[in-house]
Amino acid sequence: MRIGLVSTSALPTPPDAYGGTELVVSELALGLQELGHDVLLYATGDSSCPTRLVSRHAHAVWPPNDDAEREHADFAFADLSSRDVDIVHVHHAEALPFHERVATPCVATLHHDRVDALVDRYRQFPDVSFVAISQRQAELTPELPFAGVVHHGLDPMAHPPGRGLGGYAAFVGRFCAEKGVHDAIDASVMAGVPLLLGGVPHPLGDAQTYFLTELLPRIRNLSDRVMWLGEVRQRAKQSLLRDACALLFPVAWEEPFGLVMIEAMLMGTPVIAFGRGAVPEVVEDGVTGFIVDTPEEMAARLRSLGNFDRARCRERAIQRWSRTRMAAEYVAVYEEVTRSRRSGERRIGRGNALDAA
Numbered sequence: 001m002r003i004g005l006v007s008t009s010a011l012p013t014p015p016d017a018y019g020g021t022e023l024v025v026s027e028l029a030l031g032l033q034e035l036g037h038d039v040l041l042y043a044t045g046d047s048s049c050p051t052r053l054v055s056r057h058a059h060a061v062w063p064p065n066d067d068a069e070r071e072h073a074d075f076a077f078a079d080l081s082s083r084d085v086d087i088v089h090v091h092h093a094e095a096l097p098f099h100e101r102v103a104t105p106c107v108a109t110l111h112h113d114r115v116d117a118l119v120d121r122y123r124q125f126p127d128v129s130f131v132a133i134s135q136r137q138a139e140l141t142p143e144l145p146f147a148g149v150v151h152h153g154l155d156p157m158a159h160p161p162g163r164g165l166g167g168y169a170a171f172v173g174r175f176c177a178e179k180g181v182h183d184a185i186d187a188s189v190m191a192g193v194p195l196l197l198g199g200v201p202h203p204l205g206d207a208q209t210y211f212l213t214e215l216l217p218r219i220r221n222l223s224d225r226v227m228w229l230g231e232v233r234q235r236a237k238q239s240l241l242r243d244a245c246a247l248l249f250p251v252a253w254e255e256p257f258g259l260v261m262i263e264a265m266l267m268g269t270p271v272i273a274f275g276r277g278a279v280p281e282v283v284e285d286g287v288t289g290f291i292v293d294t295p296e297e298m299a300a301r302l303r304s305l306g307n308f309d310r311a312r313c314r315e316r317a318i319q320r321w322s323r324t325r326m327a328a329e330y331v332a333v334y335e336e337v338t339r340s341r342r343s344g345e346r347r348i349g350r351g352n353a354l355d356a357a
Contacts, residue, residue, distance in 0.1 A: 001334060004080050004104070005029055006042045006090040009057050009072035010064040013043035017233045018174070018200075020259040021111045024152050024326075025049075025091055031153065031327030040085065042076035054079055063203045069094035077101045087334045093118055096125050105341045107131060107147065107333060113254050113277075114140045129337045131330075134278035137256040148333045151281070152257055153326030156318045159266035162242025164310060168194040169302055170244035170269075172237055172260050175199050175215060176207040180250035180274065182214045183295045185226055187248060187272075190299035194225050195248070198232035198240055242267045245305055246289075249273035250298060258282060265289070265317035268310030272301045288313045 005028065011019040014026035026049040029039045033051060041047070045055035056075035061068035073095035080088060080102050088099065089107045099106040109131045112118070119141055122130060129147035132138035138146050169191075171184040181197065188195035197219070201207040219228050232240055241247060247264040255277030262282065264271055271289030273279045283289040290301045 001087060001331065002038045002040075002085045003032055003334065004040050004042065004076070004083070004085045004088040006073060006076045006088065006092070006095050007044075007047070008064075008092045009044055009061050009068045011044070011060045011062065013041065013047040013049050014234075015060075017231050017237075020152075020257075021091055022047075023154075023259065024111070027152075027154055027323040028089075028327055028330060030155070031323035032331070034324060035327055035331065037331070040083070042072070042079070044072075066094055070098075073098045080104065086338060089330070089334075093121060096122070096128060099125070099128060105129065105334075105337045107330075107337060109133065109150070110137065110141070111256065113137070113256050119143055129333070131333060133257045134281050136254065136278045136281065140254060147337060148329070150326060150329045150333065151321070152259055152262065153321050153323040154259075154262060154266060155323050156266050156321075159238065159263060160242070161310070161314050162244075162267045162269060164243060164245045164269055166243030166245070168196050168244060169246045169248050169272075170196050170198065170240050170264075171248050172198040172232065172240065172263075173249075174207065175201040175211050176205070177210045177214070178251065178253035180252045182218065183250035183252070183274075183298070184248040185215070185218045185222065187250065187295040187298035187302060189222060189225060190296065191302040193245065193302050194227070196240060196244070197226065197228045198230075198237060200231045237263070238267070241269050244269050246302055247271045248298065248302075249279070250295065251276045251279065253277065255279060261289075262317060262321040265313055266321060268314035268317075270305065270308050270310070270313055272298050274298075284316060287316050 007013040007025040011022045013022040015022045029041050029049050029051045032039050039051045041051050041053050044060045045058040056072045069092050077098040088104050107129045130144050132146050132149045169188050173179045201211040241264045249271050251274050257278050261271045265288045271283050275291040285291050292298045
């Protein structure tokens with residue numbers, strides 16, 4: 001198939017540090033190419049994904065800017081109107097109004113939690129085929145007739161196994177209340193296990209207030225047990241996760257997926273997580289990690305990891321979370337969408353494009 005992928009303009013594709021959506025788009029492009037498909041990627045000019053790249057913005061526009069996203073999408077669909085592609089796959093809501101410029105079927109992946117205003121907006125585009133990134137995300141958005149559910153995937157070869165001998169637990173992610181960073185700190189202190197924090201407050205919303213009132217005092221008062229590394233780039237993040245005894249993921253919201261969980265698992269590092277959002281779909285309790293309900297339970301699990309089988313964890317993660325599996329499931333969605341468009345059928349139902357292993 002000939003596939004046009006429209007990434008975002010907020011970050012390079014892939015990003016060097018923060019940016020789950022752009023990392024997934026890059027992995028999808030490479031996975032599609034490995035399956036023999038022709039990929040054209042619309043992303044910022046500083047993107048390094050090794051595929052055919054077309055850009056409106058020379059550099060990423062950060063913090064996120066809807067005007068920049070509209071310019072990016074406007075440019076992408078103007079260019080696509082003169083190209084022969086079988087499917088267009090977008091990854092940002094601002095791209096949707098521009099899809100009507102081309103007759104090609106359009107697929108859109110939702111990379112965020114439920115936002116009522118966005119759901120209302122998505123419903124204005126009945127000709128777009130929406131894809132969820134977890135069953136839980138789809139359940140929370142019953143108004144949309146999802147064409148499929150496709151879990152994220154990564155390149156296992158880019159995540160070499162680690163022995164977890166660093167003597168610490170890790171937290172990697174945005175510093176905001178919904179990510180539960182304070183609970184990760186409290187659990188590690190109760191367990192008597194040092195904690196390394198990789199991340200920074202998001203520039204938007206209440207994250208700065210949360211950081212100043214909830215996190216910074218803890219970090220300063222526990223400087224002998226909690227180390228803040230700031231934002232960690234890809235190589236540093238991999239090293240951090242590879243040597244960690246566990247990744248702590250105490251989410252306090254309906255996490256739509258949680259990409260860092262599979263990054264850790266692919267290196268054999270178990271994930272100890274609260275069972276919110278997509279966590280029960282991602283973490284296999286006792287195999288790739290543990291699902292708990294409180295910081296106290298998290299601390300207890302953290303203290304009892306001595307016999308955890310990291311090799312089994314990595315083996316199972318490779319089975320479930322490869323970019324090849326992700327790309328194949330998206331191809332199944334693309335083929336069904338194009339078939340339905342040709343036959344004039346209406347999209348119905350919801351479910352995985354292919355059953356995950």
